[in-house]
Structure formats: C-alpha cells, structure tokens
Amino acid sequence: MGHNLLMTQATLGEGNTPLVASHRIGPRLGLRRLLFKLEQCNPTGSYKDRFIAAEVTRVLAAGARGCVATSSGNTGSSLAAYAARYALPCAIVVNESAPSGKLVQMQAHGASLVRVRDFIDSAEVTQQVLATLSRMSQDGGLALIVSAYRHCPVGMAGVEPIGRELADALGAPPAHVFVPVGGGGLYSAVARGLEGSGARVHAVQPAGCLTVVAAWERGTTEIVPVRSATKISGLAVPFDIDAGRALEHLRACGGLGIPVEDPEVWTAQRLLLAEEGIYCEPAGAAALAGLLRALDGSRLGPSTLADEPVVCVVTGHGFKDPDSIAAAAAANPGVLLDAGELEAYLQARMAA
Ligand SMILES: Cc1ncc(COP(=O)(O)O)c(C=O)c1O
Incomplete structure (x- = not known):
C-alpha cells in the first residue's frame, strides 16, 4: 500500500x-x-495520545483496512481522533459505565462505539471480548488496539x-x-x-x-x-x-x-x-x-x-469525567443576581 x-x-x-x-x-x-x-x-x-500516535503510525505502515479497539475510554477517545485524521475506520468496545466525556469524544470523531455489558468489571467477559477481537483481527486485516505491551508493544x-x-x-x-x-x-x-x-x-x-x-x-x-x-x-x-x-x-x-x-x-x-x-x-x-x-x-x-x-x-x-467534576463543583454553587445587587454581594464575598 x-x-x-x-x-x-x-x-x-x-x-x-x-x-x-x-x-x-x-x-x-x-x-x-x-x-x-x-x-x-x-x-x-x-497520555494515551503518545500510545495511539505510535500505534497508528504502525497500523498505517502495515496497510490495515481499519482498527478494532478495547478501551475504558481514553484509548478510544485518542484512537477516534487520530483515526479521523488519517481516514482509518475504527470500532471501539468500551464498558457500560465509561464516563460521558470520553464517549462523546469517540462519537464526535466518528468512531463506531460499542458498549458491552460487564466488559472490564468481569475478567471473563473482558477476556471473551479480547478473544473475539483478536480472532477478527487475525482473519480480516483489522488491527487490534489495546493499550498494553501484551498486544501493542510498538504503541507502548x-x-x-x-x-x-x-x-x-x-x-x-x-x-x-x-x-x-x-x-x-x-x-x-x-x-x-x-x-x-x-x-x-x-x-x-x-x-x-x-x-x-x-x-x-x-x-x-x-x-x-x-x-x-x-x-x-x-x-x-x-x-x-x-x-x-x-x-x-x-x-x-x-x-x-x-x-x-x-x-x-x-x-x-x-x-x-x-x-x-x-x-x-x-x-x-x-x-x-x-x-x-x-x-x-x-x-x-x-x-x-x-x-x-x-x-x-x-x-x-x-x-x-464531568460527573466527578460536578460532584466537586456542587459544594460551591454560583448565584444569580440583578446588576444592582452585584457590588454589595462582591464586597461581602471578597471580604470573607
Ligand atoms: C487516565 C488514565 N490513567 C491511567 C490509566 C492506566 O493505564 P494502564 O491501564 O496502562 O495501567 C489509564 C488507562 O486507561 C487512564 O485512562
């Protein structure tokens, strides 16, 4: 190629x-x-961008027709972005509870996103998913992307x-x-x-x-x-x-x-x-x-x-992970004021 x-x-x-x-x-x-x-x-x-940059370089050189990946979120976000840039079709398997910030990155960049029940929480299900994707990658010219030396030493x-x-x-x-x-x-x-x-x-x-x-x-x-x-x-x-x-x-x-x-x-x-x-x-x-x-x-x-x-x-x-940030923010709500109330509010607030 x-x-x-x-x-x-x-x-x-x-x-x-x-x-x-x-x-x-x-x-x-x-x-x-x-x-x-x-x-x-x-x-x-x-940090996954370091991995994906190296791995996608390898995948492009190998002439793979696309990528299948497993991810808890960040590998998928990163792969989706680099795959969009280099016109590489990709499908990403994530766990059900992956945080929304990671999921929307994958969707916005156009990756095929698949959430699999019990993936990651259960060692058995995770191994089953990995075995399926490994088989597909061997049979069909798809690169398997997992951010680990065991699967992708060049990327790591x-x-x-x-x-x-x-x-x-x-x-x-x-x-x-x-x-x-x-x-x-x-x-x-x-x-x-x-x-x-x-x-x-x-x-x-x-x-x-x-x-x-x-x-x-x-x-x-x-x-x-x-x-x-x-x-x-x-x-x-x-x-x-x-x-x-x-x-x-x-x-x-x-x-x-x-x-x-x-x-x-x-x-x-x-x-x-x-x-x-x-x-x-x-x-x-x-x-x-x-x-x-x-x-x-x-x-x-x-x-x-x-x-x-x-x-x-x-x-x-x-x-x-907007939910985790929202939990931190909840302790510090903002206020809604009329302009005329602003000065008194700020005086009191900044004096505190
Ligand atoms: C933000 C973040 N930190 C740390 C890790 C852990 O990396 P590893 O699975 O290679 O131990 C991950 C893996 O997904 C991650 O997304």
Whole structure:
C-alpha cells in the first residue's frame, strides 16, 4: 500500500507535556520539590495520545483496512481522533459505565462505539471480548488496539519518553515517581523510560482492583484475577494484561505498591482542583492519592522526601469525567443576581 512507500508519522502534537512545581500541596506536606507531569495536556486529554500516535503510525505502515479497539475510554477517545485524521475506520468496545466525556469524544470523531455489558468489571467477559477481537483481527486485516505491551508493544514504546522527559526537565532523574496502575502498561512504560536511573517508580492501584499491588504485597509473581469494584475509570483492569510485567519493573526499581480507596482518589482530585489549578479526571489524581497514602502510612517518611524531586503523573483531563467534576463543583454553587445587587454581594464575598 502507499503507506509502505512513504511512511506517515501519525501525530497531533502529543508528548513533551509540562512538568510543573506544586505550589500548595507540596509545601504543606513538607516536600520542597513536588512536581506534576501534566499528561492531560496531550491533544485528546490523556497520555494515551503518545500510545495511539505510535500505534497508528504502525497500523498505517502495515496497510490495515481499519482498527478494532478495547478501551475504558481514553484509548478510544485518542484512537477516534487520530483515526479521523488519517481516514482509518475504527470500532471501539468500551464498558457500560465509561464516563460521558470520553464517549462523546469517540462519537464526535466518528468512531463506531460499542458498549458491552460487564466488559472490564468481569475478567471473563473482558477476556471473551479480547478473544473475539483478536480472532477478527487475525482473519480480516483489522488491527487490534489495546493499550498494553501484551498486544501493542510498538504503541507502548511511544509512552516510554515520559520517563526521559522527566529526567531532561529536572537535569537528573527524579528520586520518586508515582504512577496510577490499571492494566499496568503505563507503569511499565514509565519504569522502562527510567530504567537504570535510580528512580523509584511507585505503583498506585485502586483497592477495589488490586492485581499488581496484591501480588507485590504477597511477595509472589502470580497475578490473581479479581472482580473489579473500583469506580475509577481507567484503573479497573481485573486480570493480567501487563500486570506481570509491571510487577517485575516494580520489584526491579524498588518502588512501592500502594493501594488507595476510591474516596482517597476523589479527595486527591479535589485537592488538585482547589489547590493547584489542575483539572484532571479521578485516575489522573490517583498518583497524588498514592503519595498521600505513602506519607500517611510512614512508608516514605516526609524527611526522606523533603528535598528530593518527587513527581506525580497526572494522566487524564477533567473534561473526561464531568460527573466527578460536578460532584466537586456542587459544594460551591454560583448565584444569580440583578446588576444592582452585584457590588454589595462582591464586597461581602471578597471580604470573607
Ligand atoms: C487516565 C488514565 N490513567 C491511567 C490509566 C492506566 O493505564 P494502564 O491501564 O496502562 O495501567 C489509564 C488507562 O486507561 C487512564 O485512562
């Protein structure tokens, strides 16, 4: 096909995302060098654009006639955008409860969107869907897109620069990096990008879907499938896709496995909104929730972290999950006034 002759590098300007210093949370915790890597600044609002740019480049070069993908939302949002740009037909299978911000992205870009009952929550149903799509991709010239090394190693290599970008921006590798874990692909990519650098990359996973962290705590290599009970979109992957791989990296770099309850993640999301101006989806706040848990449980003493560069990877945008933002906004309703009432209202409000 034409693409083989002239290789198209698929891109929408992903990568090289900002690394910003914490202004309020870090100082309050006694951490002088807490930083946030803002992956929600990627073109479709999550780190998945790094994956999709690399994977779509591969798919175009292979001359596939289209793509079928599984997603909890962000892979689908990203694929839909890049597929629209490169005229690649795509169908995306998501779980029933995928957040509306992610679904409308897929629809607006013209992808075929299929929600499948019990997909993601149930390991069995998820494996059944994967088996169906794998078979179709083998038989019919369709590329199977799953954001994991197990299925798409070329795309996942596109995520690895996150680690290198951190070291470049800081002038040296960070001492500690906190990364949210769903299937474990993102964690593996960040750990690979920092391999041999001395950085400890910590894996933060919802307590309602502990695959990597449970095995890390048990001290075994076996990833036991679970029934996912977490509501954090993007982090509910109940069996081993890249979990075994992530676990190996976790042990090799001396990182911690940190479980967090869903309410801790929502609290961290609200802290980022209210104290750092960072508008992220819940999964994007999980890294901070893990840091708070690690400090609270004294697994990392604040004194050991005080002067070290500590990075939380913020993986997805607040626009993705309007319900979670609405819950945060509900505590702070606006008012409707006549113009004549404005000054008195503002005087009282700003004096408070
Ligand atoms: C915003 C966000 N953060 C983190 C993750 C977790 O990535 P992984 O499944 O590779 O562990 C995802 C995956 O969908 C995600 O969408």
